Amino acid sequence: MSAQIELTAMDVLMVRLFDAIDEANMGWIVAADRALRDAFGAELIDLVPSYTTLMLHYDALRVSHDEAIGRIRRVLERLEPADTELGQCHEVPVWYDLSVGPELTRVAERAGIAVDEVVRRHCGRDYYVFALGFAPGYSFMGLVEEGLATPRLKTPRRRVAAGSVGVADRQTAIYPLTSPGGWNILGRTAFPLFEHARRGEPLLRPGDRVRFKSISREEFVQQGGDTTALESAS
């Protein structure tokens, strides 16, 4: 790991730890997140971890640029990766169905496999939560096995229903609330991501792991899921 500290805005620094997305980054990112929060305390305005970076917005009226860089350097010198096995493991129930997951066929055709096999494989491994962003509670997860990797839709949908589970390249995610989006939608979950995020207590955090579980329409409805078909119009 060769870290760089980059000027990003008047009062924002980017701590760049890696050059590529890798599951092995997560322990370092999680550890750096904790240590930087401790090092800045109340002088931290926001800290945004992502796949390879942490963006640090500090209170420039109280901490000088040089002091901020000094604190970050000291954190990085002592950094040890966190044990990501300690991250929480979540089972997320998904109703995989063409009515709410119209790209099941697109992913199946690209992979040359049956729709059932897409579902089996999407549920077949643990995904790391790499980053939260885009919308409250929206979690970027991966890595999806290469065979299922499918590029984003050429024209994003104007409306993707809350709870939609999608794939883009080797990433997978859940839409916490209805929003525009261009991911390949495979199914829907009643997992209450948004409700928790709006209280400041996200269900999924970077470093956590997620395993999807295929459920029936009945189970989905029992869990409070909305079975309204996803508009296929873009």
Add this chain to the structure above:
Amino acid sequence: MSSVQGALRVVQAGPLALVVDDGRFGVRHLGVTQGGAADWFSFRWANWLLGNALDAAALEIAIGGGLELEAEADSTLALMGADLGAHLDDRALKPGATFTIRAGQRLVFRQPRNGLRAYLAVPGGLAAPLVLGSRSATPREQLGGLHGDGRTLQVGDTLTWQGRAATTGRRLPFDPAISMTLSGNWLALVPGAQIGHFSGASLSQAFNLPWRVDDRADRMGVRLLGPQLHCELGGMISEGIPLGAVQVPPDGQPIVLLNDRQTIGGYPRLGALTPLAAARLAQCLPGQEVRLVATAREHALRTHRRCLAAFL
């Protein structure tokens, strides 16, 4: 229980009127955007005029477009920021001052004459629930605002407040019309680490040629039209995006990211506008010309401190 001291009933909703304060902080890692007053400078002066806390919740009115409010009690309010053709019944109201509204009188906002966003401050700040530490409405995220669900102002809503009108006798130490007129021309940008990946010709053009504000402009971001910029970095791995970030997608036309921006994104950036420049861009109408001027971080911070000191 504190009691309501004043109220404004929404008779007609304009296209975009929002409850705002300073915005949400300490929550960006949850994927929650900043929100808050897009022109924080005018917003704060609006509160200052009434003697409020500078971050008290106020109404941000974009465009105007027929927003009509009726007073249910006599009140002293403050108007600041853009001149949106505000009228109190038939009397024209200029921004940059306090005014008295009587029960039954109507306050209407017609169309932009100078600037894009006006701020209406009320004694003590608007009543609205705190959601993740802020009252700011962000419609896309369904957070904040009058009902806590991010909605823009709707007919039937009533704005209320619990503060008592104070006669501060305060006058702005500058002419708000001039601050709006100047707003578009120069936008100070602190160059970021990725600036070296843009071609020399692109950098020369970026800082020497005018940019035109596109009509694709909202609280998330403002597209600038002008020379096509080239960056050797293609798509990047998504990372945090600061306020005012000037990102350049593959079409070479920059997008300046404002208060309701996505928290992370993957386009290379020239740098980020200073907070004051971001506020000024938020007052620019589509078609307006702006110029980018590189500024050192130290200088940006000195200017920012001077701006904040003016409120003391």
